[in-house]
Amino acid sequence: MNTTAPSTVPGTVPPSGQRTPAAGADSAGTGTALHATGVHRQFGSGLGAVRAVNGVDLQIQRGEIVALLGPNGAGKTTFLDLVLGFTAPTSGSLTVLGMPPKQAVLEGRVGAVLQTGGLLSDLTVKETMSMVAACQPRHIPVEAALERAGAAQIAGRKVRKCSGGEQQRLRFALALLTEPDLLLLDEPTAGMDVRARKEFWETMQAEAERGRTVVFATHFLQEASDFADRIVLMRAGRKVVDGPVDEVLDTGHRTVSCVWDGPGTPEEVAVKLGLPDAVARQNGRVRFTAQDTDRLAGFLLSAGLAHDLTIAAASLDEVFLDLTSDDATEGTLT
Numbered sequence: 001m002n003t004t005a006p007s008t009v010p011g012t013v014p015p016s017g018q019r020t021p022a023a024g025a026d027s028a029g030t031g032t033a034l035h036a037t038g039v040h041r042q043f044g045s046g047l048g049a050v051r052a053v054n055g056v057d058l059q060i061q062r063g064e065i066v067a068l069l070g071p072n073g074a075g076k077t078t079f080l081d082l083v084l085g086f087t088a089p090t091s092g093s094l095t096v097l098g099m100p101p102k103q104a105v106l107e108g109r110v111g112a113v114l115q116t117g118g119l120l121s122d123l124t125v126k127e128t129m130s131m132v133a134a135c136q137p138r139h140i141p142v143e144a145a146l147e148r149a150g151a152a153q154i155a156g157r158k159v160r161k162c163s164g165g166e167q168q169r170l171r172f173a174l175a176l177l178t179e180p181d182l183l184l185l186d187e188p189t190a191g192m193d194v195r196a197r198k199e200f201w202e203t204m205q206a207e208a209e210r211g212r213t214v215v216f217a218t219h220f221l222q223e224a225s226d227f228a229d230r231i232v233l234m235r236a237g238r239k240v241v242d243g244p245v246d247e248v249l250d251t252g253h254r255t256v257s258c259v260w261d262g263p264g265t266p267e268e269v270a271v272k273l274g275l276p277d278a279v280a281r282q283n284g285r286v287r288f289t290a291q292d293t294d295r296l297a298g299f300l301l302s303a304g305l306a307h308d309l310t311i312a313a314a315s316l317d318e319v320f321l322d323l324t325s326d327d328a329t330e331g332t333l334t
């Protein structure tokens with residue numbers, strides 16, 4: 001993803017210190033966090049036009065944790081930029097916490113951890129926090145935000161000496177300064193190793209338990225599976241899948257792996273049966289991906305086409321490829 005937007009949107013809250021209740025939201029934090037209706041965002045015009053977001057309808061309730069998934073160029077970053085008010089829809093309507101996105105950001109209701117830019121390398125982590133906090137009419141103590149983001153131990157470190165993962169923690173701490181209702185994270189764990197990734201999600205889980213709405217874009221289906229309640233999958237600017245994590249991941253697809261004997265090729269058999277969705281070869285074996293693996297396995301064995309069969313659930317990567325393939329069907333699972 002590329003974005004020219006600043007890396008954090010600490011936002012501001014009214015000087016009175018009183019938050020403006022979102023339309024449709026009560027003090028317990030219920031209501032709609034994000035409401036998109038027929039949102040389009042086009043870049044350029046004529047033959048060179050790119051429909052980065054192409055007619056997205058999406059409603060996210062407060063307190064939900066939503067993973068935004070999709071292959072490269074699906075429109076995830078552009079959609080998050082729209083939610084942050086960095087860019088406006090070409091058409092359609094979008095409200096955040098019941099108000100225009102820019103207003104929600106200005107009121108400090110939205111925090112964001114984006115991928116690049118925005119940090120001054122000669123400042124320390126704490127100096128960065130203090131500088132941004134000084135611009136806010138109202139914020140939690142810098143130390144508290146650093147603590148919650150797991151960045152307290154690097155407070156005295158120059159930004160330029162922080163690793164990619166540590167800089168992401170600083171961005172996270174900045175995003176928490178105004179106690180935002182909605183947290184937007186664009187591939188927040190990019191560049192983190194396995195341990196840092198795990199610690200980051202534990203921290204984020206704690207924030208979600210405080211009742212924040214969290215929307216994060218990721219390429220990792222495992223992260224979506226481990227952390228989100230709901231998956232929204234985009235492809236070519238459109239929302240193609242939207243539903244609870246378990247239902248989205250349970251595509252019913254399984255794999256049949258076998259040693260091929262023939263006659264004919266696995267592809268010919270796949271076409272003849274009209275069953276498997278994919279055929280792959282690996283380490284001298286053939287792997288079919290299909291929904292009705294029992295029927296497929298029965299046919300292969302009875303026709304003497306293959307031996308040494310194993311049937312397994314499709315991996316998360318296989319599910320992702322399946323959902324994002326050009327001929328994947330569109331649908332809402334809720």
Ligand SMILES: Nc1ncnc2c1ncn2[C@@H]1O[C@H](COP(=O)(O)OP(=O)(O)OP(=O)(O)O)[C@@H](O)[C@H]1O
Nearest residue numbers: 001002043050052071072073074075076077078079
């Ligand atoms: N400012 C821009 N001008 C022209 N085209 C753009 C602009 N920003 C994004 N695009 C195009 O819009 C499409 C969607 O891009 P976007 O960055 O939103 O996708 P993404 O899902 O975030 O991708 P990735 O996972 O690779 O980061 C891409 O084809 C991209 O090249």
